[in-house]
Each structure stands twice: as C-alpha cells, then as structure tokens.
Amino acid sequence: MLCRCRSLSFAFVLALLALIFSISGCGDEEEGVSVQDGLESLKAGDHEDAKGIFEDVIENESDIDILVEAYVGLGWAGGKMLNRQESIASFENALSMKPQDADALAGVAVAYLADGQYDQAIDRANQALAVKSDYSFEPAGITARDLHIVLAESYYYKGDFDKVEEQLNILDPTRPPLDPTKPEYPAELLKELERITGG
Numbered sequence: 001m002l003c004r005c006r007s008l009s010f011a012f013v014l015a016l017l018a019l020i021f022s023i024s025g026c027g028d029e030e031e032g033v034s035v036q037d038g039l040e041s042l043k044a045g046d047h048e049d050a051k052g053i054f055e056d057v058i059e060n061e062s063d064i065d066i067l068v069e070a071y072v073g074l075g076w077a078g079g080k081m082l083n084r085q086e087s088i089a090s091f092e093n094a095l096s097m098k099p100q101d102a103d104a105l106a107g108v109a110v111a112y113l114a115d116g117q118y119d120q121a122i123d124r125a126n127q128a129l130a131v132k133s134d135y136s137f138e139p140a141g142i143t144a145r146d147l148h149i150v151l152a153e154s155y156y157y158k159g160d161f162d163k164v165e166e167q168l169n170i171l172d173p174t175r176p177p178l179d180p181t182k183p184e185y186p187a188e189l190l191k192e193l194e195r196i197t198g199g
Contacts, residue, residue, distance in 0.1 A: 039139040051077040087111040102131040118154040
C-alpha cells in the first residue's frame with residue numbers, strides 16, 4: 001500500500017513539474033524580444049540595438065509574416081548604419097518570402113538609390129507605389145512622397161529629365177515649368193529638385 005502511495009505521489013510531482021515548466025516556458029516567450037521592440041529602438045535612433053533585436057527574432061521565428069517584418073526592420077537598421085549591402089540583402093530576403101510587401105519594396109528602393117543602383121531603385125519604388133499609392137512606414141519616417149523623391153533623383157542621375165519633371169510635378173503641382181532647350185536646363189532642374197526635396 002505504501003509503495004502505491006509513493007508511486008501516486010511521484011506521478012503527481014511529475015505532472016506538477018510539467019505544468020510549472022510549461023507555464024515558465026510561455027513566460028519566457030512573452031519576455032523575448034519582438035519586432036515591435038526592434039521598431040521602437042529604430043524610432044529611438046538606437047540602430048545597433050534594433051539590429052540585434054531583429055537578428056534575434058529572425059533566428060528564433062518561423063512565422064513568415066513576422067520574419068518579413070523582421071527583415072524589413074533589419075534592412076532599415078542596416079541602412080541607418082550606412083551598411084548599404086546588408087540593408088539591400090535584408091530587404092531582398094523579405095521580398096523573397098513576400099514579393100509584394102510594400103515595406104520591403106520601399107526600403108530597398110531607398111537602399112538602391114543610396115548605393116547608386118538607379119534602375120533597381122526606380123523599379124522597386126514604382127512597385128511599392130503600385131502596391132500602396134499612399135505608402136507610409138512610420139518607424140523609418142518614409143512616405144509615398146519619399147518614394148517620388150527616390151524616383152526623381154534616380155531619373156536625374158540616369159539623365160532622364162522628362163521623368164524627373166513628371167516626379168517634380170507630382171511633388172509640387174504648382175511649380176513653374178522649366179525650359180528644356182536652355183543649355184543650363186540640367187543645372188536648373190537639379191536646383192529645382194533640391195528645392196522641392198530639401199536636398
């Protein structure tokens with residue numbers, strides 16, 4: 001009889017331990033870092049901390065949507081730290097999982113412009129605007145207006161001045177037209193671009 005009581009007690013203790021470990025396991029998951037934590041660090045300007053958080057999420061997460069968000073955050077953190085190639089790779093990783101993700105498209109458009117890859121910047125910026133014409137990503141402070149600036153600058157560096165004019169007219173519909181026949185037209189267009197974009 002005594003042996004039976006001990007075996008019942010042992011079974012009870014095992015069940016209790018299993019319950020405790022399962023509860024503490026859930027607690028650990030809740031205390032782990034999240035994409036939102038990384039975005040908060042990004043907004044606060046702590047880009048190194050944000051990078052570490054996004055990398056931790058990527059290492060421990062399997063949900064595709066969360067991974068895409070983490071790669072987007074990592075792309076912005078890398079861009080803010082002037083790691084252009086890492087930034088591009090992170091955004092493109094997000095796009096490999098979710099090709100029409102507006103945040104990844106917008107982010108990589110900015111990164112491609114910074115890296116001097118103007119055709120890619122134009123392609124990705126146009127895709128982002130096609131997905132969401134009123135685009136906005138508050139943690140990085142980027143909007144549809146910034147994507148039109150990406151387009152205007154990329155077209156300028158490619159020498160496609162007609163397309164620059166189109167983008168400037170979107171950015172400032174009230175601007176007076178420039179005369180493209182004048183020899184100083186490219187310099188005037190650049191000044192207009194700088195005036196409108198604040199560059």
